[in-house]
Amino acid sequence: MPLVTVVNRPDLGRYQILCDDDVVGFSAYEMQGTHVAFMHTEIDFEFAGRGLGRKLVGDALADVDSRHATVLPYCPFVRWFIAEDSRFLHLVPEESRRTFGLLGETDRPSDN
Numbered sequence: 301m302p303l304v305t306v307v308n309r310p311d312l313g314r315y316q317i318l319c320d321d322d323v324v325g326f327s328a329y330e331m332q333g334t335h336v337a338f339m340h341t342e343i344d345f346e347f348a349g350r351g352l353g354r355k356l357v358g359d360a361l362a363d364v365d366s367r368h369a370t371v372l373p374y375c376p377f378v379r380w381f382i383a384e385d386s387r388f389l390h391l392v393p394e395e396s397r398r399t400f401g402l403l404g405e406t407d408r409p410s411d412n
Contacts, residue, residue, distance in 0.1 A: 304352065306359035315360040317343070317352055325352055327360050327378065335393075336364050337372040357381045361388045373400055 302319040309316055314326040325343035329336050338360075343352050357378055364371055371391040373379040379400055382388045392402055 304355060306356055306363075308360070308363055315356060315363070317356040317359075319347065319352075325356055327356055327375065329360075332372065335370050335372045338375040338378040341375050341377040353377060354381065358385070361391060365391055372396060373402070 305318050307316050307318065313330060314328045316323045317325045324347045325341070327341040328339045330339060331337070341353060341357060343356070358381070361371065361378075361382070365388070369391075370393050371378070371382070371388070373382055373392060379402065382392060383402055389397070389402060392400060397403055
């Protein structure tokens with residue numbers, strides 16, 4: 301079983317996922333003030349279907365959270381991940397959630 305790790309490479313503007321010592325995917329980001337704007341995520345084709353994308357994005361978002369930064373999920377996979385795992389919704393600024401189609405329960409308009 302390979303050792304899977306996620307590392308932040310701010311010098312490259314990406315989080316990388318490694319199997320043993322080989323980079324097998326990344327999530328590219330740009331810093332926009334205090335926002336981490338995720339732009340694109342990919343996993344090498346030969347490693348697809350193993351849950352590595354979820355691991356990569358989950359660990360990246362946890363790292364952003366630990367640094368008390370916010371997220372702008374331009375990347376469709378990151379946006380999907382946040383929509384599926386509401387633990388990370390608080391990372392997206394409230395005023396940006398509608399833009400990204402991420403409405404939490406308290407953000408939804410009432411039916412009245």
